[in-house]
Amino acid sequence: xxxxxxxxxxxxxxxxxxxxxxxxxxxxxxxxxxxxxxxxxxxxxxxxxxxxxxxxxxxxxxxxxxxxxxxxxxxxxxxxxxxxxxxxxxxxxxxxxxxxxxxxxxxxxxxx
Amino acid sequence: xxxxxxxxxxxxxxxxxxxxxxxxxxxxxxxxxxxxxxxxxxxxxxxxxxxxxxxxxxxxxxxxxxxxxxxxxxxxxxxxxxxxxxxxxxxxxxxxxxxxxxxxxxxxxxxxx
Numbered sequence: 572x573x574x575x576x577x578x579x580x581x582x583x584x585x586x587x588x589x590x591x592x593x594x595x596x597x598x599x600x601x602x603x604x605x606x607x608x609x610x611x612x613x614x615x616x617x618x619x620x621x622x623x624x625x626x627x628x629x630x631x632x633x634x635x636x637x638x639x640x641x642x643x644x645x646x647x648x649x650x651x652x653x654x655x656x657x658x659x660x661x662x663x664x665x666x667x668x669x670x671x672x673x674x675x676x677x678x679x680x681x682x683x
Numbered sequence: 684x685x686x687x688x689x690x691x692x693x694x695x696x697x698x699x700x701x702x703x704x705x706x707x708x709x710x711x712x713x714x715x716x717x718x719x720x721x722x723x724x725x726x727x728x729x730x731x732x733x734x735x736x737x738x739x740x741x742x743x744x745x746x747x748x749x750x751x752x753x754x755x756x757x758x759x760x761x762x763x764x765x766x767x768x769x770x771x772x773x774x775x776x777x778x779x780x781x782x783x784x785x786x787x788x789x790x791x792x793x794x795x796x
Contacts (some may be wrong), residue, residue: 675725
């Protein structure tokens with residue numbers, strides 16, 4: 572079952588620009604997480620935001636959460652070539668078992 | 684701190700053969716997950732263990748897939764018999780608890796011919 576839907580599916584920007592990815596979900600959540608996956612590698616956790624939080628920062632990353640709209644956004648500022656990867660949101664739904672459900676991801680390409 | 688270990692990294696088999704994957708989670712992590720990731724898609728949860736017990740296996744094709752977690756530590760995922768559509772990356776992850784940050788292994792890339 573798919574909970575999170577990322578938008579856009581693919582994004583291509585120039586190095587130094589900001590990248591914004593969005594995630595929408597359907598059910599009430601405990602938390603929402605963002606992960607990065609470089610080609611052919613495992614996923615790496617970026618940031619976790621709980622349902623009672625509205626914004627969180629980590630280095631060049633900024634995540635917002637709007638539970639009334641059931642949506643989140645991930646902003647990467649001053650992008651670098653090394654940021655080229657797929658980005659996934661994962662939601663910890665309050666329905667059913669305590670597990671994460673991943674979206675289909677946004678493929679981000681940073682052009683030099 | 685050692686990460687999540689998986690083996691093998693790559694496996695090529697013919698359809699109807701069997702295959703097994705192994706995962707060693709981060710020490711102390713009670714929750715272990717197996718995901719299937721088809722190219723271009725997000726990870727799909729196959730099975731989630733809490734210590735020795737199964738928390739969720741609703742998307743595990745039980746007619747051909749099986750998994751176990753012995754003594755609440757290592758885990759194996761088996762496919763028997765494999766189908767062409769099983770070609771995917773199989774990811775193992777672990778966490779302290781069900782909703783918390785998950786740490787992923789490098790994955791096993793399976794190709795079924």
